[in-house]
Amino acid sequence: MTDTQFQPDSGNTRAYSGKAITIDDIEAAAVRIGSEVLATPLLRNPVLDERTGARVFVKAENLQRSGSFKFRGAFNCLNLIPEEARARGVVACSSGNHAQGVAASAQLLGMPATIVMPADAPLIKLERTRGYGARVVTYDRETEDRDAIAAALCAQSGATLVHPYNDPAVIAGQGTVGLEMVAQAAAFGVEFDHVLACTGGGGLSSGIALALASRSPAALFHTCEPERFDDYKRSLEAGTLLSNAAKSGSVCDALMAETPGEIGFSILRRLAGEGVTVSDDEVLDAVAFAFTELKLVVEPGGAAALAAVLSGKLSFAGSTVGLVLTGGNIDPRMMEKVLSR
Amino acid sequence: MTDTQFQPDSGNTRAYSGKAITIDDIEAAAVRIGSEVLATPLLRNPVLDERTGARVFVKAENLQRSGSFKFRGAFNCLNLIPEEARARGVVACSSGNHAQGVAASAQLLGMPATIVMPADAPLIKLERTRGYGARVVTYDRETEDRDAIAAALCAQSGATLVHPYNDPAVIAGQGTVGLEMVAQAAAFGVEFDHVLACTGGGGLSSGIALALASRSPAALFHTCEPERFDDYKRSLEAGTLLSNAAKSGSVCDALMAETPGEIGFSILRRLAGEGVTVSDDEVLDAVAFAFTELKLVVEPGGAAALAAVLSGKLSFAGSTVGLVLTGGNIDPRMMEKVLSR
Numbered sequence: 001m002t003d004t005q006f007q008p009d010s011g012n013t014r015a016y017s018g019k020a021i022t023i024d025d026i027e028a029a030a031v032r033i034g035s036e037v038l039a040t041p042l043l044r045n046p047v048l049d050e051r052t053g054a055r056v057f058v059k060a061e062n063l064q065r066s067g068s069f070k071f072r073g074a075f076n077c078l079n080l081i082p083e084e085a086r087a088r089g090v091v092a093c094s095s096g097n098h099a100q101g102v103a104a105s106a107q108l109l110g111m112p113a114t115i116v117m118p119a120d121a122p123l124i125k126l127e128r129t130r131g132y133g134a135r136v137v138t139y140d141r142e143t144e145d146r147d148a149i150a151a152a153l154c155a156q157s158g159a160t161l162v163h164p165y166n167d168p169a170v171i172a173g174q175g176t177v178g179l180e181m182v183a184q185a186a187a188f189g190v191e192f193d194h195v196l197a198c199t200g201g202g203g204l205s206s207g208i209a210l211a212l213a214s215r216s217p218a219a220l221f222h223t224c225e226p227e228r229f230d231d232y233k234r235s236l237e238a239g240t241l242l243s244n245a246a247k248s249g250s251v252c253d254a255l256m257a258e259t260p261g262e263i264g265f266s267i268l269r270r271l272a273g274e275g276v277t278v279s280d281d282e283v284l285d286a287v288a289f290a291f292t293e294l295k296l297v298v299e300p301g302g303a304a305a306l307a308a309v310l311s312g313k314l315s316f317a318g319s320t321v322g323l324v325l326t327g328g329n330i331d332p333r334m335m336e337k338v339l340s341r
Numbered sequence: 342m343t344d345t346q347f348q349p350d351s352g353n354t355r356a357y358s359g360k361a362i363t364i365d366d367i368e369a370a371a372v373r374i375g376s377e378v379l380a381t382p383l384l385r386n387p388v389l390d391e392r393t394g395a396r397v398f399v400k401a402e403n404l405q406r407s408g409s410f411k412f413r414g415a416f417n418c419l420n421l422i423p424e425e426a427r428a429r430g431v432v433a434c435s436s437g438n439h440a441q442g443v444a445a446s447a448q449l450l451g452m453p454a455t456i457v458m459p460a461d462a463p464l465i466k467l468e469r470t471r472g473y474g475a476r477v478v479t480y481d482r483e484t485e486d487r488d489a490i491a492a493a494l495c496a497q498s499g500a501t502l503v504h505p506y507n508d509p510a511v512i513a514g515q516g517t518v519g520l521e522m523v524a525q526a527a528a529f530g531v532e533f534d535h536v537l538a539c540t541g542g543g544g545l546s547s548g549i550a551l552a553l554a555s556r557s558p559a560a561l562f563h564t565c566e567p568e569r570f571d572d573y574k575r576s577l578e579a580g581t582l583l584s585n586a587a588k589s590g591s592v593c594d595a596l597m598a599e600t601p602g603e604i605g606f607s608i609l610r611r612l613a614g615e616g617v618t619v620s621d622d623e624v625l626d627a628v629a630f631a632f633t634e635l636k637l638v639v640e641p642g643g644a645a646a647l648a649a650v651l652s653g654k655l656s657f658a659g660s661t662v663g664l665v666l667t668g669g670n671i672d673p674r675m676m677e678k679v680l681s682r
Contacts, residue, residue: 038384038385038386041382041384043379043382043404044379045379045404046406060636062636063384063386063635063636063637065387067636124633291638291673291676292465292673294404295401295403295404295408295637295638295639295669296404296636296637296638297632297636297637297638298636328636332632332633332680332681335632335676335680336677336680336681339673339676339677340673340677
C-alpha cells in the first residue's frame with residue numbers, strides 16, 4: 001500500500017502521478033475483494049422503462065454489504081495495508097457510508113478503526129458505524145476541519161488514513177461496480193450507451209468510467225450531483241478544480257464533498273460526458289419512486305442518478321442506460337418524510 | 342386452457358385429478374412467461390447469516406413485475422386462454438397481489454380484466470390494480486361471497502375466471518420461482534437444505550415444492566403462515582382440509598385464504614416438511630429487518646418466510662436456507678407504522 005496510500009500532508013499527487021490507475025488495478029481489486037463483496041444485481045423494471053422511454057438497468061449497490069458501494073473501495077484499501085501496520089488500525093473521515101465501509105472492512109480483518117464523522121450525520125449512519133465496532137469521533141461540518149482531526153489521530157496512533165475517494169486503491173475498488181455492470185449487461189445481451197452514478201468526491205464515478213473505457217468503450221459516463229454541490233459538473237466544464245460555496249444543506253448527505261478529488265478529476269476530465277445536477281425535490285421523488293416501484297430502500301444521496309434519469313434533463317429515449325443506486329442507509333424518519341409528501 | 346381452468350361450481354377437482362402437475366408443466370411455464378417475467382435475484386446478506394447461524398439466500402420476488410410473484414402464475418394462465426376467448430376478458434378474486442398480477446398480464450395481452458377485491462384491501466393495491474387498466478369491484482370480506490360475485494360476472498360476460506391458486510396453470514407459473522432458485526443456488530455452488538415461502542392458498546408453495554422435488558430433492562419445503570390463518574399447517578398435520586375461523590384481522594392481508602386449495606394441499610401433503618406459524622409482531626419485525634438490513638421494501642404477507650427464519654421457531658443453524666420475499670406492495674402508511682415501532 002505504501003506507494004498508493006493517501007498522504008494528507010503531501011496533496012496526494014505522488015502516487016497517482018507516478019502510476020496511473022488501470023483496468024488491471026480494477027480487475028486485481030475484484031479478485032482481492034471477491035470473497036466478501038456481494039455481487040449486487042443489475043435489475044430491470046418495466047415502469048422505469050416506460051417512464052423514461054429507455055432500456056434502464058439498475059445496479060443495486062444499496063444491497064451491498066454495509067449498505068453502500070463504499071465497502072468495495074474500503075475493503076480493497078485495507079487489504080493492501082501491510083501486515084505490520086494493521087495492528088495500528090485505520091482512520092477515516094466520512095459522512096457515513098465510507099465510515100460503514102471502512103468499519104465493516106476493519107472488523108472483517110480484525111483491525112481497529114476510528115471514524116471522523118460530522119455531528120449532523122444521519123443517526124442511522126452513526127449507529128451502524130459503531131455497530132461494526134468502530135470508534136466514532138464527531139466534528140462540526142461548518143466550523144471544524146475533519147482532515148486536520150484525522151491527521152492528528154493518525155499522528156497519535158500510527159494508524160493508516162483511508163481517504164474516501166482520493167486514493168488509487170479506493171478508486172480501483174469502486175471501479176469493480178463498473179466491471180460487474182458491464183458483465184451483467186452482457187448477460188442480458190446488451191451494451192450500455194450511457195451510465196450514470198452519483199458523484200461526491202468522484203471515487204466511484206472515476207472507477208466506473210475507467211472500467212467502461214476498457215470494457216464498454218461506447219458507453220458515456222455522466223456525473224450526477226445535487227444542486228449547490230455540483231463541483232464536478234462545474235469543474236469539468238471549466239477544465240479546472242472548483243469548489244462549492246455551500247458546506248451543508250443538501251438532502252444528499254453523502255454527496256457534499258467540497259471539491260473534486262484530484263485523481264478522480266484527472267480521470268473524469270478525460271472520460272466523462274455531460275454532468276447532471278438534480279434538486280432536493282427530484283432526489284426525494286426518486287427515493288419515493290424506488291420505494292413504490294422498484295421496492296428498494298435508497299437513501300437520498302444514493303438516488304441521485306435515478307433522479308437524473310427520471311428528471312429527463314438529458315434525454316435517454318431509445319437508448320440503453322445503466323444507473324447505480326449507491327446506498328440504502330436512510331434514516332427511517334427521512335423515509336417517513338418522503339412517503340408522506 | 343379448458344382442461345385446466347378452475348370451475349367455481351365443480352369443486353375444481355376435474356382438471357387436477359385427470360392430470361397431475363409435473364416439472365414439465367413448470368418448465369413449459371418458464372419458457373412461456375420468460376419474455377415478460379423478471380428473473381429476480383437470489384440475494385445474500387451477512388447480517389441475516391449472522392442472526393440465524395445459517396447460510397440464507399433470499400429470493401426477492403418483491404422485485405417482480407407488478408410487485409409480487411403473482412404475475413408469474415397469472416401470466417402463464419392468461420397465455421393459455423384460447424385466442425377466441427380472449428376478447429371476453431378475465432375475472433379474478435384477490436386481496437391485491439393476484440389482482441395486480443392478472444391486471445398486468447391482461448394489459449400486456451390486450452385483454453379486459455375485472456377484479457373482485459375486498460373493500461378493506463390496502464389502498465395501494467386497489468390503486469395499482471386500476472393503474473393496470475383493470476375494472477375493480479369491491480366486496481365486504483365478512484359478509485359477502487367473492488366467488489359468487491366472480492361467478493356472476495363470468496356468467497354475464499363470458500369472461501374466464503383466473504383462480505388465485507387452485508389452478509394447475511397458476512401453480513405451474515408460481516413453480517418457476519422454485520426452478521430459478523435452484524439454478525441460482527447452483528450458480529453459488531450450493532444446494533438448499535430448507536426452503537420457506539409464505540402460504541395463503543398454496544399456489545406458490547405447491548409450485549415451489551414440485552420444482553424442488555425434481556430439481557433439488559434433498560431440500561425440505563416449509564409453509565409459513567400468520568397466526569389464526571394457519572390452515573395449511575393444521576390441515577397438513579391432520580391429513581385433511583381444515584378452515585380458519587377468522588376471515589380478517591391479520592397484518593398479512595395477502596395470506597388470509599380460508600382453506601388450503603385442493604390442488605396445493607394434495608401436493609404439499611406429499612412434499613412439505615413442518616410448517617411455521619408467525620405472529621403479527623414477528624411479521625412486522627421482519628418487514629423492519631428487510632428495510633433496515635436488506636434494503637428491500639416488503640409487505641407484511643411477503644415477509645412471513647423471513648419472519649419464520651428470524652423467529653428461530655425451526656432451527657436452521659449450519660444449514661443452507663432459501664426463503665422467498667413474495668411481495669412489496671405495502672401501503673406507505675403501514676411502512677411508517679413499522680418504522681416508528
